Amino acid sequence: MVRQPQINAQNRAPLSIERIIEAALQIVDGQGLSRLTMRRLGDALEVEAMAIYHHLPRGKEQLLDGLVMHVAAAPADAAADADLRDWARGYRARLLAHAGVLPLLVTRRNPAALATTVASLREVLRRGAVPEDVAAVTAHTLLGYVIGHAALEVRGTEEDGADRTVDWDARFAAGLDLVLRAA
Amino acid sequence: MVRQPQINAQNRAPLSIERIIEAALQIVDGQGLSRLTMRRLGDALEVEAMAIYHHLPRGKEQLLDGLVMHVAAAPADAAADADLRDWARGYRARLLAHAGVLPLLVTRRNPAALATTVASLREVLRRGAVPEDVAAVTAHTLLGYVIGHAALEVRGTEEDGADRTVDWDARFAAGLDLVLRAA
DNA sequence: ACCTGAACACCGTTCAAGT
């Protein structure tokens, strides 16, 4: 019986930041943000909670920043011919897939994560040969719209103020047209 | 020496939901959301924390809902001739004045609070004689933009991706033009 | 280097008791 070198004495793969973030994301997506505790995260990783601090010295703050970073990172498969509409659709899908992280992403002061997102959006604008000053406004307007709309979708019910069922996909597309028509 | 009727045996005004919400808002705006604890709130009200539960039986959940409701409520002084631009500016100012509540407002499932906001926005659209189907899209698009942009302002630094200082007021106004030009 | 166990200073909340 050959023992793998990366298996330690307790016969488990050692902890890593990646595994910790992944497990945390699973808890948040499955049970909600309020259920993410260091002790529960430790359980999920089959480790005492205190072991996590060895990999994340800044503790829970660093864990939450890691979650935001993970969701804020640009979709890896951003095709070279993706336009603004594709980018917005992709980013919205990402936000809704990790709706539990949205409160963190929306309001934690995390310039690095925000910069990553803006950079990927700016890259799309650059490929579209949009002038620099227009691009700055467009980037923030579009990003604001996508984030804000995702928040509405998470907050809202299926009714709008006029007692009609809301098709959020269609509503998002219509708003996107509105924002991009002028851009 | 005349004793006011609303002064109780301990010589203090009795607790009320309004006073509790107001004190909570003061803590959140001054020290941040994470500093809002039932015990600290009790201290601020010169009362044991447990007294709060007599007025808010659902406890902290109800307290947070109350904060969201307070910020989401339409500005009382909405002038009869206010247009969409005025509404958006007023709502943004409200969000930024209570930036600490933003994470709650953005993502707590609170249909009542959202409905209140949408209703006040719809009222402005109605005065502008905007057709019903257009109004539905415009309301969500504009609201999404305002909320999302406020979130960007809170998250961001004074730098944007191109290393230029961002004038958030001007940036908001420019994006607002973009959104409203098409509407 | 990596993890554990016990401990500390907090939380939100319940519940019986006081006035």
Add this chain to the structure above:
DNA sequence: ACCTGAACACCGTTCAAGT
């Protein structure tokens, strides 16, 4: 009716100790 005191089951985190 309104508030208090003590208690319970949790938190995040520190720190000495184990391997």
